[in-house]
Amino acid sequence: DESGSGAPKWIRTKVCIPDHIVMPPLEEGKELPPDFVEAYVGKITGIPLDKSKPLWELHLLNGKTQDAEATAVLKVHHSLGDGISLLSLLLACTRKVSDPESLPTIPRPRRRGSERKQGLLSFLAGLWLLLQVMWYSFIDCFLLMATALFYKDTNNPIKGSKGMQSRPKLIVHSTLSLDDIKLVKHAVSG
Numbered sequence: 001d002e003s004g005s006g007a008p009k010w011i012r013t014k015v016c017i018p019d020h021i022v023m024p025p026l027e028e029g030k031e032l033p034p035d036f037v038e039a040y041v042g043k044i045t046g047i048p049l050d051k052s053k054p055l056w057e058l059h060l061l062n063g064k065t066q067d068a069e070a071t072a073v074l075k076v077h078h079s080l081g082d083g084i085s086l087l088s089l090l091l092a093c094t095r096k097v098s099d100p101e102s103l104p105t106i107p108r109p110r111r112r113g114s115e116r117k118q119g120l121l122s123f124l125a126g127l128w129l130l131l132q133v134m135w136y137s138f139i140d141c142f143l144l145m146a147t148a149l150f151y152k153d154t155n156n157p158i159k160g161s162k163g164m165q166s167r168p169k170l171i172v173h174s175t176l177s178l179d180d181i182k183l184v185k186h187a188v189s190g
Helices: 036-045 083-092 120-150 178-189
Strands: 056-061 071-076
Touching: 036 056, 036 071
Parallel strands: none
Antiparallel strands: 056 071
């Protein structure tokens, strides 16, 4: 900050792409160990992004794993966007394999035809629903206030302790079959 306050602020800059691409030296032709990607991602999460340049890095792991010929890890500061906006940006940067000129599409859920209910019975049902929403909202607000004022969080294995931010992190991922995902989708939504 030029004003001397030390507070971070956005400034316009020119991006030098090679400064943001990280390619760690890997042995060519050798398959990487199964947990290499997880260990690498865990290691880079403990290294803060350089604040003198835009807050993103693309790590290219040019080594074969069980699942891929190469792996790209995009490290982005949360101030650049939330998960939805970053995924939308990623989709905008990709194209369909079947038609390289068109953007990928995300299937939308089918809407069921809405029938208009008329009459006194539907009005009373809507009024009852409104009263229920108001009542349960009041109860939830009361319980939230009681919890915030009177209950303390108990110590448990999930709760972090002081200094937890500086400890090394372990990132775990799992590869899912698209057929398995479709099976769950059909089981849940019909």
